[in-house]
Amino acid sequence: MRARVLIRPKAGILDPQGQTVERALPALGFDGVSHVHVGRLVELDVEDPARLPEMCERLLANPLIEDYEIQTQTA
Amino acid sequence: MRARVLIRPKAGILDPQGQTVERALPALGFDGVSHVHVGRLVELDVEDPARLPEMCERLLANPLIEDYEIQTQTA
Amino acid sequence: MRFGVVRFPGSCDEVDALQAAQLVGDAELLWYADHDLRGADAIIIPGGFSYGDHLRVGAVARFAPVMEEVERFARSGGPVLGICNGFQVLCEAGLLPGALLPNTSLRFLCRQVDVEVASADTAWTRGVALGERLSVPVKHTTGRYYAPDPVLDELTANGQLTLRYAPGQNPNGSARDIAGVSNAAGNVVGLMPHPEHAVDPLTGSEDGLKLFASVTRGAALAA
Amino acid sequence: MTVASARHRELGLTDAEYEGIVERLGREPNEVELAVFSLMWSEHCAYKHSKKLLRTLPTEGPRVVMGPGENAGAVSVAGGLACAFKVESHNHPSAVEPFQGAATGVGGILRDVFAVGARPIAILDSLRFGEPADSPRSRYLLEHAVAGIGHYGNSIGVATVGGEIYFESAYEQNCLVNAMCLGLIERDRLIRSAAAGVGNVLLLFGARTGRDGIGGASVLASAELGDSDGAKRPTVQIGDPFEEKKLLECSLELLERDLLVSLQDLGAAGLSSASSEMASKGEVGLDIDVRRVPLREADMEPFEIMVSESQERMLCVVAPERVDEVVAVCEKWLVNATAIGVVTDTRSLRVFDGDALVGDMPVTALVDECPLYDLDPVAPSVPMYPAPRRVLSGGEDARAALLALLSSANLASRRWAFEQYDCLVGSRTARRPEQADAAVLMLADRSALAVSIDGNGRRVAIDPYRGTVEAVLECSANLACVGAEPLGLTNCLNFGNPEKPHIAWQLTRAIAGLGDACRALGVPVVGGNVSLYNEGGGGPIFPTPVVGMVGELPDAARAGRLGFSRAGDAVAVIAAGSWAPSLTGSELDKLRGEAPWGALPAADPGELRALHAAVRQGVRSGALHSAHDVAEGGLAVALAEACLAGGIGARVDLAARGGAGEARLFGEGPGAFVVSGPGESLRPFGAAATVIGEVGGDALEVEGALSIPVAELASAHAGGLADLLR
Ligand SMILES: Nc1ncnc2c1ncn2[C@@H]1O[C@H](COP(=O)(O)OP(=O)(O)O)[C@@H](O)[C@H]1O
Numbered sequence A, B: 001m002r003a004r005v006l007i008r009p010k011a012g013i014l015d016p017q018g019q020t021v022e023r024a025l026p027a028l029g030f031d032g033v034s035h036v037h038v039g040r041l042v043e044l045d046v047e048d049p050a051r052l053p054e055m056c057e058r059l060l061a062n063p064l065i066e067d068y069e070i071q072t073q074t075a
Numbered sequence C: 001m002r003f004g005v006v007r008f009p010g011s012c013d014e015v016d017a018l019q020a021a022q023l024v025g026d027a028e029l030l031w032y033a034d035h036d037l038r039g040a041d042a043i044i045i046p047g048g049f050s051y052g053d054h055l056r057v058g059a060v061a062r063f064a065p066v067m068e069e070v071e072r073f074a075r076s077g078g079p080v081l082g083i084c085n086g087f088q089v090l091c092e093a094g095l096l097p098g099a100l101l102p103n104t105s106l107r108f109l110c111r112q113v114d115v116e117v118a119s120a121d122t123a124w125t126r127g128v129a130l131g132e133r134l135s136v137p138v139k140h141t142t143g144r145y146y147a148p149d150p151v152l153d154e155l156t157a158n159g160q161l162t163l164r165y166a167p168g169q170n171p172n173g174s175a176r177d178i179a180g181v182s183n184a185a186g187n188v189v190g191l192m193p194h195p196e197h198a199v200d201p202l203t204g205s206e207d208g209l210k211l212f213a214s215v216t217r218g219a220a221l222a223a
Numbered sequence D: 001m002t003v004a005s006a007r008h009r010e011l012g013l014t015d016a017e018y019e020g021i022v023e024r025l026g027r028e029p030n031e032v033e034l035a036v037f038s039l040m041w042s043e044h045c046a047y048k049h050s051k052k053l054l055r056t057l058p059t060e061g062p063r064v065v066m067g068p069g070e071n072a073g074a075v076s077v078a079g080g081l082a083c084a085f086k087v088e089s090h091n092h093p094s095a096v097e098p099f100q101g102a103a104t105g106v107g108g109i110l111r112d113v114f115a116v117g118a119r120p121i122a123i124l125d126s127l128r129f130g131e132p133a134d135s136p137r138s139r140y141l142l143e144h145a146v147a148g149i150g151h152y153g154n155s156i157g158v159a160t161v162g163g164e165i166y167f168e169s170a171y172e173q174n175c176l177v178n179a180m181c182l183g184l185i186e187r188d189r190l191i192r193s194a195a196a197g198v199g200n201v202l203l204l205f206g207a208r209t210g211r212d213g214i215g216g217a218s219v220l221a222s223a224e225l226g227d228s229d230g231a232k233r234p235t236v237q238i239g240d241p242f243e244e245k246k247l248l249e250c251s252l253e254l255l256e257r258d259l260l261v262s263l264q265d266l267g268a269a270g271l272s273s274a275s276s277e278m279a280s281k282g283e284v285g286l287d288i289d290v291r292r293v294p295l296r297e298a299d300m301e302p303f304e305i306m307v308s309e310s311q312e313r314m315l316c317v318v319a320p321e322r323v324d325e326v327v328a329v330c331e332k333w334l335v336n337a338t339a340i341g342v343v344t345d346t347r348s349l350r351v352f353d354g355d356a357l358v359g360d361m362p363v364t365a366l367v368d369e370c371p372l373y374d375l376d377p378v379a380p381s382v383p384m385y386p387a388p389r390r391v392l393s394g395g396e397d398a399r400a401a402l403l404a405l406l407s408s409a410n411l412a413s414r415r416w417a418f419e420q421y422d423c424l425v426g427s428r429t430a431r432r433p434e435q436a437d438a439a440v441l442m443l444a445d446r447s448a449l450a451v452s453i454d455g456n457g458r459r460v461a462i463d464p465y466r467g468t469v470e471a472v473l474e475c476s477a478n479l480a481c482v483g484a485e486p487l488g489l490t491n492c493l494n495f496g497n498p499e500k501p502h503i504a505w506q507l508t509r510a511i512a513g514l515g516d517a518c519r520a521l522g523v524p525v526v527g528g529n530v531s532l533y534n535e536g537g538g539g540p541i542f543p544t545p546v547v548g549m550v551g552e553l554p555d556a557a558r559a560g561r562l563g564f565s566r567a568g569d570a571v572a573v574i575a576a577g578s579w580a581p582s583l584t585g586s587e588l589d590k591l592r593g594e595a596p597w598g599a600l601p602a603a604d605p606g607e608l609r610a611l612h613a614a615v616r617q618g619v620r621s622g623a624l625h626s627a628h629d630v631a632e633g634g635l636a637v638a639l640a641e642a643c644l645a646g647g648i649g650a651r652v653d654l655a656a657r658g659g660a661g662e663a664r665l666f667g668e669g670p671g672a673f674v675v676s677g678p679g680e681s682l683r684p685f686g687a688a689a690t691v692i693g694e695v696g697g698d699a700l701e702v703e704g705a706l707s708i709p710v711a712e713l714a715s716a717h718a719g720g721l722a723d724l725l726r
């Protein structure tokens, strides 16, 4: 099964990348953009999607500073 | 409107980050995982979602090396 | 000969580049927010971490106001050298072909390497001999040169591969050992190695000086 | 005591300390005051268990222009400049989150240096972890700490030019991450942190304030880490080197334009510590309105704002009429700047939330009146630390022993780590890692500074006094090998819980050794840091004083190298009469599973001072083509390292220098150098120098002991650490 893990900085955790993008967009003429956050995307084929949360906790995300969300799609 | 941009390395381009994750997972006891790719996630509030493709082309992704996908959700 | 060295927020090697250029000519820093090259005859986009390398290396700096002037200058044939982060910025700006991807090791690597001059026909390499070996350091996390194969073939055929890592010394997994490329006209060059850190034997090597001297020679020829 | 006041214990205050606070305030502290006091009276800020001992250190000398007490100490150097430097620990945060912990450790020490106005020019790191071969966690910590240091230093454009890493199981649960920074400034432009001028404006600039590191100073820096590290994670600070780069350039421009009255970085205990230190030094008061502090999260409580350890922030005091100019400079560098308070004559730190007064504390009570404690030192009568895992059985020959040593985690090449650091930015690095015993940084007039950092915890565990003396001597020897004369020293004292008698003994003896060695060498202590309570379930760390020493040499072009360079050069050992290498506490003993216990050889720092001066002179004059001090692994390892660095072999016969027995080959103890040069260049050393052989060939041959091709030495040395970290 194809799965995606969306990883983003936890609320309240400093997100310098998001800040930089938020400042850059208006300068390019893209107004009306706010609350920008930059995170990571992991896409993978996984036989047993039930193990995904554990994979996230142990390797894919850093639970100390990141939240994650799992999206699965049947191929 | 809340939007997400999922950015991943184009197919065929070596993705050492994906490979590293793919190698690390079995070592932690997670088998049956393949085709791992690591990319970027940008989340943002945007007033005019019609402009998202242009934002991606100009800033958020580099079309030479990356594909992107836009997800929008009404708040 | 007057060099302008661009300083972005997050540039790190701009003073090194300035001092290197001053060994062969006049040089001053150019502020990223100004639409002004202050009459420079040659532009250097230095190394560092412009805008913290946030989002994607070079992606934000390429839109800095000064870059509009740099683009105009480059398209009119003015000599432009991008070093490391500067190379990344020039690729993002479309002034050079290709892109730079994370090193296959995924680690930052700082190491003295040998590179070979693969084209002596650019503004920045005319003072060196084709095939000459230079000792210069690399220091980067995102230096793996990439372009699609047909593009690489074309670059090779056009003589746009400027520097190559010496056999066995490719530090980052770059396609075809590419350490530097130029645009078709040869006035815009991007390098991952740092010639500005190789201008004094006391700090490792002075081979890099030849690249800065090349551009002054070009100017002398044109004059 | 009221119910509310029971919270003081959770915040790390004793009942007696709490009563002291009540007495000074004349009432119970409210929440804001309790939070601020608990941090200001924490070990980390108040040095409760070390201050009395630190007062015994020599801090004066002709070259000292700023001693302990400011953000960084400074010594005068060539060209009218001062070199400001300091070392600081970030141990507990790194144990919890090694990448961010190490990164913010670098960020913190950089701010200490530019807070005195100096432009940072170099970083060094001193790291301790558990055994990498045995412990995946230690490998993880190592990998991420090194990446974090590189990330911060590389991104901000300050060269990381040196450091050290030791692996011992005593650090398994408490890794050490110490970072040192050096900066340069015109001597008469050094700025202090004392607030002054009633009516002047207090300006906060840099990053916005979030919940980073709330409780960090008291929870993270003073509690023993247990199994519940994870639960403490939300308090970890996140670093942004891009923000700090802007902050650095902005601060230096503000100083360059003479716009500031004083400047102070925000470190441990955030706004509380920075503001009260500024007020204390200036003997003034400060009113702060927390409502004006730009926040990352809207709903922060006043006490949270006061103690937040969000990174990349600075405070300055500015005359009211200069505020607009200051803000303009900050805007130019994309740095936020906000007036958050004003200098008063109340000698109190008053905290307002808009119009409401939410805290009112006498500055002297906060900064100067935390009780200081005497220690109860008791020497241990049995070994305090278990024996290490045995790697060698003891019967091996010299060849096998040397190869095992070179590939052991403590002696193997550090290339894996230092290649992750930009050691070149600034274009002044005349000696990089593995080229010489100390990093050499060229100045504008082509004279140079040299810097070395050292501290072998295992030897300090055996004898805290002699071990610490050795750390100082080792730095001085390293400087001698590049031709540099010491100017000053900084130190970071990493120890366990000082309330325990044996730890108290270690700390007391170590500081005595530090002071004695400094006095004997004539090197003043200009600053430092203390990190206590480094112990968890597995017991205390090795007592680990880390010494960072800065020196100068007249000509960067003459800076020494450690590697043999010319075939035909004579190889000599230059040693003190008192040199008495022994296997006790040596790396070979460790590989053989010996516990750290026994007697270290005594050193005579006075005699070694003269020896170091002679080596220094030999290097400066160009007489010596290489110089390398004999340290971990003893003479055999020093010879091998000189071959490796030069890529050339040597043939030596130790008959004239005590023979090739194990203690001579692998024994350790201060007082010897391996040098090379033309035979006649060794004459000035007299009896101290013994020619033992000649540079040349492609193997290291020690008559009657071993013969190993340089290539084989190289592969043992190169792979020892790198192979564990693929
Ligand atoms: N081991 C030590 N030796 C000498 N001075 C020290 C030592 N430890 C701390 N100090 C000095 O005490 C002062 C306070 O240190 P610290 O709290 O670490 O400062 P900061 O808050 O600026 O980081 C500094 O001036 C420091 O140099």
Ligand SMILES: [Mg+2]
Pocket (backbone or CB within 6 Å): D071, D111, D112, D115, D265, D267
């Ligand atoms: Mg400070």
